[in-house]
Amino acid sequence: MAFEGLTERLQSAFSKLRRKGKITDSDVRDMMREVRLALLEADVNFTVVKDFVNTVRKRALGSEVLDSLTPTQQVLKIVNEELTNVMGDEAVPLNKAPHIPTIIMMVGLQGAGKTTTAGKLALKLKNEEHARPLMIAGDIYRPAAVDQLVTLGKQIDVPVFEMGTDHDPVDIVKEGLNQAAIQKNDYVIIDTAGRLQIDEKLMNELVRIKELAHPNEILLVVDAMTGQNATEVAKGFNDQLDITGVVLTKLDGDTRGGAALSIRAVTGKPIKFTGQGEKLDQLDVFYPDRMANRILGMGDMLTLIEKAQKDYDAEQANKMAEKMRENSFDFNDFLDQMSQIQNMGPIDDLMKMIPGMANNPQLANMNIGEKDIDHLKAIVYSMTPTERENPDILNPSRRRRIAAGSGRTVQEVNRMIKQFNMSKDMMSKMSKGNFNGMDSMFGKGVQGKLGKMAMHSMVRKTKKNKKKRLKNVKRFKSR
Template sequence: MAFEGLTERLQKAMEKLRRKPKVTEEDLRETMREIRMALLEADVNFKVVKDFVKTVRQKAAGAEVLKGLNPAQQIVKIVDEQLTELMGQEAVPLNKADHIPTVIMMVGLQGAGKTTTAGKLAKRLKEEQHARPLFIAADVYRPAAITQLQQVADSIDVPVFQKGTDENPVQIVKEGLAKAHEDKNDYVIIDTAGRLQIDETLMNELAQIKELAHPDEILLVVDAMTGQNAVNTAQGFDDKLDITGVVLTKLDGDTRGGAAMSIRAVTGKPIKFVGEGEKMSDLDVFHPDRMASRILGMGDMLTLIEKAQKNVDEEQAQEAMDKMRANEFDYNDFVAQLDQVTKMGPMENIMKMIPGMANNPALKNMHMDPKTFVHIKAIIQSMTPAEREDPDLMSPSRRRRLAAGSGRPIVEVNRMIKQFNQMRKMMKQITNGNFGAMQNMMGGAMPGGKMGQMAMNRMARKMKKDKMKRIKKLRRLRRKH
């Protein structure tokens, strides 16, 4: 996750405040200094940092905050609110035309991920709106650009309009739009050319395409790993084209994340999507409030729940939860859940969305190789049906047989069984709403403190509410039949 360094610095600053029974003006000044340094090191724009710290200090310096109950918690709340405001307050949806097709123009520098992002966006539109998008291949300069777009399009079953590399891009767009009208495509996504840097030739061509196509959306694709240059790029494209929104890519990479916090403040244009992975499904709506929570280490339960709803079979998940509650969860259920969880993305990213887990020492350097799941499944598949259904049968001799059968070291077999038993015990605590016991199992209170605990309680209430909805739905269906 892009903000790990910033999250760690901010959490340390806030933890110092939490340990103090009383927060003084000097404590506040010291905290503001640490927040300022943390933001600057994360490559946030200097002017943005200056304004941010000034606003937080003004709101936190009031006597009602410093002398009130839980002043540290109130300051965390103020920082959270200001981070959210800095990044845009709320998610901004795609612009949509009153008539078809809605035209989306993808712009950006070479290497930012325009073509891949165009594919991710088309896949999202197909799945969420049952849309029929059409790509127009308007990048005739970069070697293999059309081939790359065609490969992306084939992987998600979307047509491409292209005329090769000898045709003028503006003419290609003109004919492509005519084709979209003829075929009644409801979205057109124009994959335009990029450069290594902004130049007059590129901008003139993009301006001509804009004038011809009258796009409803001009999305600038920016590589978050370029740091402060991402903000400069956004400002340059916005000055020339008046972009409507930004897509930040490679937010899962080794980057300080300052671009996400600066672009909105500098350009006034919203970040609409973020890319955090290589798969075509790895494009998420940008929610400023959720990102602020993640930066402060308070997790992102709403995104986690949405990912689960999107990738996990609801009935199967409910059955597994009921088994956990009754302490009947076995290895067959474990394999089924592993298959579903892996669809949600890397395990370390999922864990960091849980409140208080972003900088948990146990997860600090956690990286789970995808092959780990393959090895776990190999061990479980080496079990007899009785062993899979009764986890308590795992005697030393059975474990040695599993190691031989799966080709994995005995140490790995023992570790997997130990982790399974710990997980089964922890999940039983979660499903019964006993988060205090879960924290003790993890070695103490979670870094997210009260706010993390509140988020976990919200999750429990949502789980209970969803369960009641399912029960009512089943009752209605039974009455009908």
């Protein structure tokens, strides 16, 4: 996941304030020097780093922080707020037309993932808004680009308008829009051609398509792995086309994540979505506050809850919650949970969404990949039904038999059982709302405080969102 290195560097900078009851001007300056280096190493734009550091330093040196009883937490709060501010304060929704169709024009350099993102967005609109999108294959230059979009359309059951590669892209878009008007599609997503770099011919073609289609959205798809170059690409496209938003792709790759912290400040245009992974359902709304929490190691419980609500079987989840409350969670439940969690995405990424988990030393050895999950399942499948239902009876001789049956070592079996007991204890505490005794869950010090801050923030936001939904329901019923 992007930002992993940045998170570790920031945590290191904050940890030096951990044991200080009071902090001085010198402490703040030393910390901000390290923050500055961390941001530059993450490939954040130099001007953005300079402005960010100056703003945080000015606020952190105020008397309300230096004289506070919790100065470290106050500084962390300021850094969190300013990170959020740099990325845009709040999520920005798609611009929608007053009458259908809403037209979305996808632009970007070749290789950024534009065509795949078009398919992801079409699926998202179809699933979440019950919309009827149409995709237009306007990239006639890249080999197999049209075929790729057609194949994606079949996978997600979304129609694709195409005229092959022998027509002018502007004519293709014109006929596609006519087709959308006949079919009364809610959205039209135009996949345009890319280049290896910005050139005049590309821009002229995109300008002609814009003048014809009058898109409500021009979404620039940018590869986050290109670092600061992503910011330059965004600026170039924005100067020519006046883009309305950005989609950052490959945030799950080996990237330092600086683009997410730079694009809004440099272009003034919001990041609207992020793409992580190759699966077509892996396109997420970009929430600046949630991303700031994740960068600071505070987790992202709201996104985790939304993923669970989308991918979890509700009835099964309720049964699991009841077992957690009763502390009767066993290895049969563990198997069910592993299968459902696998549907939500990479385990490592999910763990980092839980406050305090990213750098919790107790969980440092719990990096779980797809193969590791298969190994865990093999261990459980080697248990007898009685052993699965009664984990406490797993004595050394039983563990040796299980290891032999699963093809794993006794050490792996012991480690898995230990992790199972840790998870069971943690879930029991969380299910009972035990937020006062979170030291055992998040640890102590700065990391623990961050986790608790994020957890309490999540609880407040969840309650606020619930009140807002109830208010909207009442308003709807009164119409």
